[in-house]
Amino acid sequence: MTLPFVKMHAHGDDFIIIDRRGLDDPITPEVARRLGDRHTGIGFNQLAVVLDCEDAAARIKFWNPNGTPLATCGSATRGVADRLMHETGADSVVLRTDRGLLTCVREAGRRVSVDMGAPSLDWAAVPLAEAMDTRTLPIEGRPAACSMGNPHCTFFVQDIAAVDVAALGPALEIHPLFPAKTNVHFVQVLDRGHIRLRIWERGGGVPLGSGSCCCGAVVNGIRRGLLDATVQVQCDGGTVTVHWDGQGGVVLTGSVAPVMQGSAYAFEC
Structure with missing residues (x-):
C-alpha cells in the first residue's frame, strides 16, 4: 500500500502530512515508525494525518517518529492550515x-x-506524579512545567551553549516526576522579548524547532516573571513568535514551507 504525502517544515521542525479525508486511516504505531525512520523511511519530527471532521475543516491526528501518538503539534497544525487555506482561498481555518x-x-x-489554546498549569494536568507548584519543580535546576496538550519542562540557564541537550534530555524525559514523560527545554533569556531555546523532544530527540515547545517555554518564562507577553523564540532552525496574555490562548506565529511530495510505502513490499 502506498500513501501520498507532503513534507513541510517550520523553522526546521519537519513534518509530513498525509491527507486521508474521505478515506480510511491506515496509520498504526508500526507504520508511523516505518515512515519516521530517517534512514529507511521519509523521516520527520511529527506525522500529521488529516481526517474528515463534522465541526471543523478537518481533524488532525499526530504521531512521533517512534510510533507514539501525541495530542498536539504547533508546527504541523500550521502546515495543515497553510495547505487547506491554499485549497479554499480562505484566510483562516478551524482545525x-x-x-x-x-x-x-x-x-x-x-x-x-x-x-494553541490556554496552557494547563495545574500539577495534575501536566501531569506530574504528585501535587506541587508547577512554577518551580523539585529537580536540580529548578525547572517550571506546564502542558500545551503535551507536557513541558523548562530550565532557565545562563549560557545555553554550555548545555549538552542530547546528554541531559533523555534522563529528564523519563524522570519519575513525569508519568507521561516530558518535553525538555533549555532557555537563555536574552531580554524580556527574546529567548534562545534548545529542545529535547519527547519521543523524538533534538529537533531544530518545535511549535508546542516554543509555546510551553514562553508560558513558563512569563509565569516566572522573566518575559513580556510577546516573545521572539530563536530555535536552532529559525525564529517564531509566541504571544500569551497570561489568561487566554497561546498564539504561535511563524513561517511554514513545503519541502517535497511523493508516495510512501506504508508496509513492506
Whole structure:
C-alpha cells in the first residue's frame, strides 16, 4: 500500500502530512515508525494525518517518529492550515486536534498563526506524579512545567551553549516526576522579548524547532516573571513568535514551507 504525502517544515521542525479525508486511516504505531525512520523511511519530527471532521475543516491526528501518538503539534497544525487555506482561498481555518478546536490565520510573509489554546498549569494536568507548584519543580535546576496538550519542562540557564541537550534530555524525559514523560527545554533569556531555546523532544530527540515547545517555554518564562507577553523564540532552525496574555490562548506565529511530495510505502513490499 502506498500513501501520498507532503513534507513541510517550520523553522526546521519537519513534518509530513498525509491527507486521508474521505478515506480510511491506515496509520498504526508500526507504520508511523516505518515512515519516521530517517534512514529507511521519509523521516520527520511529527506525522500529521488529516481526517474528515463534522465541526471543523478537518481533524488532525499526530504521531512521533517512534510510533507514539501525541495530542498536539504547533508546527504541523500550521502546515495543515497553510495547505487547506491554499485549497479554499480562505484566510483562516478551524482545525480539530486532541487540544480541541484550533483557529489558524494567514499572516503576512507566508506566515501562519495558530491559537494553541490556554496552557494547563495545574500539577495534575501536566501531569506530574504528585501535587506541587508547577512554577518551580523539585529537580536540580529548578525547572517550571506546564502542558500545551503535551507536557513541558523548562530550565532557565545562563549560557545555553554550555548545555549538552542530547546528554541531559533523555534522563529528564523519563524522570519519575513525569508519568507521561516530558518535553525538555533549555532557555537563555536574552531580554524580556527574546529567548534562545534548545529542545529535547519527547519521543523524538533534538529537533531544530518545535511549535508546542516554543509555546510551553514562553508560558513558563512569563509565569516566572522573566518575559513580556510577546516573545521572539530563536530555535536552532529559525525564529517564531509566541504571544500569551497570561489568561487566554497561546498564539504561535511563524513561517511554514513545503519541502517535497511523493508516495510512501506504508508496509513492506
